[in-house]
Amino acid sequence: MSLEGKMALVTGASRGLGLATARALAQQGARVACLARAGAELDAAVGSLTAAGARAIAVAADLTREAEVEAAVARAVAFGGGLDIAVLNAGTWQGGSVVDTPEATWDLLLDLNLKGAFLALKHAAPRMIARGGGTIVGIDSIGGLAGGGGSAAYSASKFGLRGLLESAALELRRSKVRVSILYPHNINSGKRPIADDSSERFQNLEPEDIASLVAFICSAPPHVAIGSATIWPLNAGIGVSMV
Numbered sequence: 001m002s003l004e005g006k007m008a009l010v011t012g013a014s015r016g017l018g019l020a021t022a023r024a025l026a027q028q029g030a031r032v033a034c035l036a037r038a039g040a041e042l043d044a045a046v047g048s049l050t051a052a053g054a055r056a057i058a059v060a061a062d063l064t065r066e067a068e069v070e071a072a073v074a075r076a077v078a079f080g081g082g083l084d085i086a087v088l089n090a091g092t093w094q095g096g097s098v099v100d101t102p103e104a105t106w107d108l109l110l111d112l113n114l115k116g117a118f119l120a121l122k123h124a125a126p127r128m129i130a131r132g133g134g135t136i137v138g139i140d141s142i143g144g145l146a147g148g149g150g151s152a153a154y155s156a157s158k159f160g161l162r163g164l165l166e167s168a169a170l171e172l173r174r175s176k177v178r179v180s181i182l183y184p185h186n187i188n189s190g191k192r193p194i195a196d197d198s199s200e201r202f203q204n205l206e207p208e209d210i211a212s213l214v215a216f217i218c219s220a221p222p223h224v225a226i227g228s229a230t231i232w233p234l235n236a237g238i239g240v241s242m243v
Contacts, residue, residue, distance in 0.1 A: 003219055004029030007080025009073065011035045011063060011120050012090030014042040017139065017187060019049075020207035021087050024215040026054035030085065033059045033076030035069075035120070063090050063116030066123075073123040083127035085218050088117040088165075089139040091157075098152045106153045113157035118164055125172060133176030135218045138165040139210075142185040142232065169227065178225035180217045184210050185232035205233055 008025045012018035013034035022032045026049055034049070036042045038060035049056040057079045061072035077083050091113040094105050117138060128134030143151055144158030162181060169179035188204040210231060217226050 002029050003085070003215070006030040006084040006218070007033070007076065007082055008085035008087065008218070009033045009035060009059075009076045009083060009120070009124060010087040010089060011116065014039075014045045017184075017207040017210055018087075018089040019045050020211040021089060021214050022049060022056065023052070023054070024208070024211035025085065025087075025218065026052075026056060028215050028219060030218075031055040031057075031080045033057050033072075033079060035059050035061055035063070035072050035076075036090070037062060063119060064111045066119050069116075069119040070123045073120070073127065077127055082131045083124055084131060084134045085137075086120060086124040086128070086134070087137045087139070087214055088120055088161075090116050090120075091139065091141075093151070093154050095150045096153065097150055101153050106156075109153045109157045110160070113154070114160045114164065117161055121164070121168060125168070125177060128177045129172070129175040133222060134178075135220075136165075136168065136172075136177065136179045137214050137217055138179070138181045139214075140165070140181050140183050142183050142230070144181075145183055145230070169225075173225070176222065180226045181228040182210065182213065182217075183228065183230040185230075186236055205231065 003025060008030045010018050010022045013022045014036035022034050026032050034046050034056060042058050042060060046056050046058040059072035059075045061068035063069055096105060138161060140161050141158045143155040144162045147155045165179050165181050186204050188206050213231060
């Protein structure tokens with residue numbers, strides 16, 4: 001795989017899956033703009049990438065504020081001379097039953113998980129169209145395929161993300177911009193050490209497992225579109241009906 005000459009924007013790239021994705025794309029030769037809230041965490045993330053030889057830049061923004069997102073995308077384009085890849089990864093989880101979920105929690109999840117993806121997509125897509133094509137990868141969740149008790153607001157945001165991305169895929173395909181959706185499950189986001197030979201390894205994915213799949217999707221031939229993919233630990237107990 002090679003992404004040499006490509007410019008990528010990754011949201012939520014200051015840690016976890018976002019940082020792992022930025023690293024995977026950079027390892028394949030892409031330049032990477034890491035979008036997250038300004039702060040020491042984002043600076044440290046980009047520092048770790050550049051120290052490893054990556055061509056990376058921090059583009060700080062609050063994803064729920066359109067003017068900031070638009071400016072961040074413009075900085076990414078200026079850094080890379082265009083935009084070829086956008087990974088819509090930023091998001092968060094908070095649980096709670098329907099009757100117990102505070103309005104503030106609902107607003108937080110819908111704003112970051114859905115509105116943030118919408119704003120990044122809105123401003124990234126025209127840059128790809130101007131480039132003659134590109135790849136957008138949205139990080140959804142198994143919670144975007146099936147509702148679950150105790151996570152109504154989260155599932156609502158992820159179902160909404162699915163609808164947004166499926167609509168975008170239809171709208172953008174004639175401009176040679178392909179849209180893929182990943183539905184991961186059980187990510188070891190806290191980076192607890194898990195032995196490769198332990199039974200727990202088959203219950204949790206590492207961020208790098210998903211990041212490598214993102215890099216694969218982005219490096220597919222330009223006439224190939226990978227619509228959606230579910231990814232889960234082997235022993236998670238999810239059936240093929242989720243595909």
